[in-house]
Amino acid sequence: MSSLKVMRNYRFRLYPNKEQEQKLLDWLEACRWIYNEALAQRKNAWEQERRSVTRTEQQVWLREAKKANKRLREVHSQAAQEVLFRVERAFAGFFRRVKNGDTPGYPRFKGKGRYKSLTFTQFGKGLGACLADGKLRLSKIGLVRIKLHRVIPGKVKTVTIKRDATGKWWAIFATEVEISAPLVRPGPAVGVDVGLEKFATLSNGENIENPRHLIKTERKLKCVQRSLFRKQKSSRNREKARRKLAKLHAKVRNQRRDFLHKVSRGLVNVYGFIAVENLNVRGMVRSHCLAKSIHDVSWSEFLAMLEYKAAEAGTKLVKVNPSGTSQECSNCGKTVPKDLFVRLHECPHCGLVLDRDVNAARNILKRALALEAA
Ligand SMILES: [Zn+2]
Known part of the structure; x- marks a missing residue:
């Protein structure tokens, strides 16, 4: 201890x-x-x-x-x-x-x-x-x-x-x-790949979906935001819509925080070694795409939660360089270029066929294990 x-x-x-x-x-x-x-x-x-x-x-x-x-x-x-x-x-x-x-x-x-x-x-x-x-x-x-x-x-x-x-x-x-x-707690190792549609994919093939109620509130938020643009400036209705928007924002934030707590707790309870992408390397580029920026914010919040929960539980958390994790074959290590819409990793070199995100999660885990062995 x-x-x-x-x-x-x-x-x-x-x-x-x-x-x-x-x-x-x-x-x-x-x-x-x-x-x-x-x-x-x-x-x-x-x-x-x-x-x-x-x-x-x-x-x-x-x-x-x-x-x-x-x-x-x-x-x-x-x-x-x-x-x-x-x-x-x-x-x-x-x-x-x-x-x-x-x-x-x-x-x-x-x-x-x-x-x-x-x-x-x-x-x-x-x-x-x-x-x-x-x-x-x-x-x-x-x-x-x-x-x-x-x-x-x-x-x-x-x-x-x-x-x-x-x-x-x-x-x-x-x-x-x-x-x-305890300095290290024995337990299985896992790689976590975060996505835009799914919240995350694990190297063992498990998916963590964004909760439905959160998606619903976020959708509603977009709707109110749009209607706010249409309302005349300084009109009473606009003020009302503005308030509603602020309330929805707070609701989304709380729901998301609850969700992130639950996911990070769940991972730490099961795994003794967790590999994730390093956000700093990826660079928090100010994005014009709303979905992307929400995603970045929740990812950094999630990492912070995972970090302290892992430290408490004695789970080892390792951050790796995320570049190219989806393009690399997790079996033979060769580069297999693919566009974002290609959901399947099919390796012409070794014949591996795997879900794109699972392949990425496996690469993340591989890199972390390599860092540990070095
Ligand atoms: Zn391959």
Whole structure:
């Protein structure tokens, strides 16, 4: 047995009163301003001087900006500071992709109402945020009503206050949980290939389908989205449709999250070794195709869940380079080119005939086992 630390998020519904809500909204706007300013500084420095602005430089700038702007001083200092970390992360992601040879767009400026969360980076009595009398105490905001539907395990590191598209507030606790797990658990090995139509195909030929209710809600969502485009701007009907859309979005997200939890739990319970494609290598290209982008989002969410559940259970998770997994023959290793619509892998070299996705899943497993043996 060994122990390791993992980060986990726990979300709870938050019920600020009118006054607290107004304050939070003001803070979000102020943070949005900081975000956009900090982003512009980095963007300009890069475009005009090919120079990277550091977070330390921006911290100095923020201190000065606060002196001149009362609105910024009102925001809790941790929450204001944390904005600079977000900008730093956005740019790090941008440069990583440039280095990989992609041509990503710059991190985007946030329009009014598009900045939705703020983070208290210290948690505990006397710090920025803490729990007190069954409520959430936020420094400079006060005691906020919270629905603590479960105990929060582990040590809380940060609390993020978030307003969703339907106007509901949430508190998301990022905690560090120490887990003890056997280093490796014996169990069968499996390769997982994710798809657009089916959620995933396993190397043993099993399929994991997207749940019907999720497909139905997603279809409905598309429908409402289309009708929203047709409605006149600022009409009452449009506002109604907009609300309905936000609700549906939230529903889809929840249904998808439930599904992903179930699938990742199921895999970890059965297998001792799981091989998956590495998302970073594949590159999260900003896609114009809705189905594709939904798919990418749920895949990265799924990987994150699989990662911590596997770590807990002692299941080995191995990520492999995904390029060419569908074109390679899983039996003889020769390349068998085929278009996306060709659903069957038929190898002219060794005669293997196999479902295209199962062949890909087998290649993923093979690559992972080869990595392990190396
Ligand atoms: Zn072959």
